[in-house]
Amino acid sequence: MTRTILGFALVALGLAALAWLPTQVGAYGVGLLLGMTGYVVLASAWALFSGPTRYVSLATVAFFGIGAYTVAVLSETLPYWAVLLVAAGIGLAVALVVGLATLRLAGVYFVIFTFGLAELIRQLVTWYEVNVTGTLGRYIFLPISPEQIYWQLLALAALTIGIGWLIARSRLGLALKVIGDDETVAAHTGIDISGVKLALFAVSATIITLVGAIQAPRWTYVEPSIVFNPTISFLTLIMALLGGANRLWGPALGAIPLFLLFEWLSANFPSHYSIILGLMFIAIVFVVPRGVLAGVEDLWKRLRRKGEAA
């Protein structure tokens, strides 16, 4: 109990420090913080669903893009907070439909489907813009500063990790553990397995949609190839896997160093960036499939056992 209170105090203190940071780092620093926090939320939200269910989703950018495009389309007609609500609503609705259709798919079919989904939505939006509205890109003129975007993302990060913390302590969290251990037992003890997966997918997708919506004003100019860029899905996945998709803080811990690394790579090796990304992806899947945190724990246990044996 006291440990929980201490933990909360530490997190609150950390959040306060992070919220204060923009006043200290200048415009470039704020840009970095903003992008980093965006990926902390994306990776954490991705892991909410993909961590316990082990469904590898490449639909991240589908929802991210839906969020960004909703802002691009509605920012002139609705107040900002209402635009965010509409974006979240659309993300949730799409997640429910897609989830109902796909959560029965096993393993690799799910991966392929989610990748296809992101491409499909991008093509649909492109087609609509070209044929119906007669434009390809849209401008977003919202009086929202980078600091404000950063603070919103920071709040969303706290919310996402808070949701993960609550789930782990809830009946939903127990249901996930039971499903992870034995789906047959789960079903026979009354757990609605598809319902649980759908709920998680919906929560995860709604948060991801909000990240896209909150970050949209940052771009000023938006077009499908920018906001539906599949690299976003792959980066999110690599970050969450590196940190450990089954740990509360794992995805965040994976997102921070990888974001900085990718920033540096894309600035210094723009033409080799994709190759390096692909190689990292393969390396992570082979070397630390359960994440660095779990890997370190395993190593620690092994060393301790050796110490006891000696």
Added chain:
Amino acid sequence: MTTLLKIQNLKKQFGGLTAVNDVSFSVAEGETVALLGPNGSGKTTVINMISGAFAPTSGRIVLAGENIAGLAPNRIAHKGIARTFQLVRILPSLSVAENVMAALAFRPNHLWGTEARDRAEHLLLEVGLGGRGHEHANDLTYIDQKRMELARALAAEPRLLLLDEWLSGLNPTELGVGIDLITSLGQRGMTILLVEHIMEAVRALCSRAVVMNVGTKIADGPTADVLADPAVIVAYLGDGHA
């Protein structure tokens, strides 16, 4: 006595193999009935269809007047049917208490928090695992895993309990304890359908027995009569012994 479970013309085909063929029988409220038959006769398949693991190819499974055939297992669990598995199934990453709490947390009138913890502890005591809730389910011996599995089934407070060879693999002392445990459940009015190869247990526990052979029902009646039936003896021991 009112009928709780009524199986009507139940059939299950796996490709070309008919595992269960036109089986009908019923179980009355409060009764303990044995489902017998040699290896591969289709007993587990019947249990699997009643609990929803498999949908029947055809036929009806009526629980208290409602046809539940083909419903998803979680829906059937919520209708009041709980089961154990022929090959014991535990949740290996959870503690013993959590294994039981999993069933408490997802039954219709679910329990959670300290209520669930207390109830789990009580159920564990009942199956002979008192005070061992904190242990890792994976560290339990086979017999204790079976006990835990029974506690998990009882946690659902089922109207109908399905036991698939729950007594197999026990040593003689453990068998006695197991029989006493199931007897006490029956005395509390629980309705039980059990698959068993140990005839001593069947005689002690079941007033009625249903016998299957190669997917079809060959006998149904009071246990003593059924076990003396020449057709049953032939099915179990082969022609040479009749």
